[in-house]
Each structure stands twice: as C-alpha cells, then as structure tokens.
Amino acid sequence: AQRVTQPEKLLSVFKGAPVELKCNYSYSGSPELFWYVQYSRQRLQLLLRHISRESIKGFTADLNKGETSFHLKKPFAQEEDSAMYYCAPRYSGGGADGLTFGKGTHLIIQP
Amino acid sequence: DGGITQSPKYLFRKEGQNVTLSCEQNLNHDAMYWYRQDPGQGLRLIYYSQIVNDFQKGDIAEGYSVSREKKESFPLTVTSAQKNPTAFYLCASSIIRGQSPNTEAFFGQGTRLTVV
Numbered sequence: 001a002q003r004v005t006q007p008e009k010l011l012s013v014f015k016g017a018p019v020e021l022k023c024n025y026s027y028s029g030s031p032e033l034f035w036y037v038q039y040s041r042q043r044l045q046l047l048l049r050h051i052s053r054e055s056i057k058g059f060t061a062d063l064n065k066g067e068t069s070f071h072l073k074k075p076f077a078q079e080e081d082s083a084m085y086y087c088a089p090r091y092s093g094g095g096a097d098g099l100t101f102g103k104g105t106h107l108i109i110q111p
Numbered sequence: 112d113g114g115i116t117q118s119p120k121y122l123f124r125k126e127g128q129n130v131t132l133s134c135e136q137n138l139n140h141d142a143m144y145w146y147r148q149d150p151g152q153g154l155r156l157i158y159y160s161q162i163v164n165d166f167q168k169g170d171i172a173e174g175y176s177v178s179r180e181k182k183e184s185f186p187l188t189v190t191s192a193q194k195n196p197t198a199f200y201l202c203a204s205s206i207i208r209g210q211s212p213n214t215e216a217f218f219g220q221g222t223r224l225t226v227v
Contacts, residue, residue, distance in 0.1 A: 034216075
C-alpha cells in the first residue's frame with residue numbers, strides 16, 4: 001500500500017523562527033508530490049507542488065528521492081502560517097487514482 | 112464561478128436514520144472523492160469515482176454508499192450501519208492523473224455531521 005508519513009502531529013514555533021514540516025513517502029514509481037493547507041474556517045487548498053519548484057507564501061519543498069522525503073520549509077514563520085498542513089503524494093496506478101494524504105501537522109505560530 | 116460545492120454545511124441526524132450529503136462540481140473533473148476528517152487521523156478515503164456510473168470503495172467504506180449518475184455530482188449517503196458517523200466530511204475532485212500535468216485536488220468546504 002502507498003504510504004505517507006508526517007511524524008509531527010503538532011508543531012509550535014515562535015514568529016520569525018524557521019519552520020520545517022516533515023514528510024516521507026513510500027517509493028513507488030514517480031509520485032507527484034503536493035502540500036495542502038487548511039486555514040481555520042477555510043477549505044483545504046493546494047499550497048505547492050514539487051513539479052513547479054515554486055515558492056508560495058515563503059514556503060518551499062525539496063524533493064529528496066534518495067530519502068523519499070518532501071519536507072516543507074519556511075525560513076521565517078509568520079502568525080498567519082498557523083494551519084493544518086497535509087503532505088500528499090499522488091501515485092499512478094494506485095487506488096483512488098493514487099490520491100493519498102498524510103495525517104497532517106498542526107502548525108502553531110506563537111507571537 | 113468554477114468550483115466544488117458541498118451542502119449542507121451542518122447536518123444533524125437522529126440515530127438510525129440515513130442521511131445524504133451533496134457534492135457538486137463544475138470543473139469538468141472526471142474524478143471525485145469523499146473523505147472523512149477526524150482530529151489526529153488526517154483524511155481517510157471513503158469512496159471515489161473516476162467515471163460516471165462507476166465508483167470504488169476506499170479505506171473506510173463500511174456504512175456508507177455513493178452514486179455517480181452525473182459527472183458533476185457525487186452524493187454520499189451515511190447509513191444507519193455506520194457506527195460512528197459524527198465527523199467532518201470532505202468532497203474533492205480532480206482530473207485523472209495523466210490527462211494533464213496539473214493534477215491537484217480541489218476541495219469543497221465540508222459538511223459537519225452530528226448524530227443526536
């Protein structure tokens with residue numbers, strides 16, 4: 001079965017500190033990798049995808065195929081970054097069209 | 112205004128009753144999904160569909176049923192057989208992987224179901 005692991009259920013950092021949300025996935029072919037975010041009282045939405053190599057709201061995520069990781073990073077956290085974050089590899093040929101989600105990390109940015 | 116819409120936002124049900132949650136999308140997506148979101152458990156897949164008149168069970172399908180009579184619609188019925196139905200339910204849609212490089216999932220705003 002395809003798997004994705006987000007080891008931290010809860011991560012609390014102070015404003016201005018660096019943030020890293022970890023994600024490891026099981027290797028199976030070449031999954032597409034995504035991070036989704038859910039702010040309070042808002043719908044779950046895409047934050048960024050590895051194929052675009054983009055930086056969104058100061059967040060970046062580097063795909064490390066050797067470690068099968070896709071950690072999300074931001075050098076200086078802001079209070080508005082407080083939210084639930086889900087790592088989501090998308091595999092080909094898997095169930096549900098390969099759309100799987102980690103259990104999520106609740107990020108809290110303290111003032 | 113393109114998007115995916117779930118209704119109602121809040122739903123209350125008496126024990127022993129079936130209830131149907133609505134999900135509609137106008138994004139022309141082939142794939143639609145239902146997830147259940149519980150604290151600390153992430154998103155767990157209930158059912159998914161990749162084409163009209165076809166759907167597959169996810170990881171926690173017991174006590175739920177779906178239909179896909181139209182491309183735009185994928186309603187979920189929570190039956191009385193579901194032992195712990197109180198939860199937040201999310202519907203999503205996407206293109207099928209391989210149809211385009213842009214395969215992100217789009218989510219509805221969710222339905223919070225409470226059994227009273």
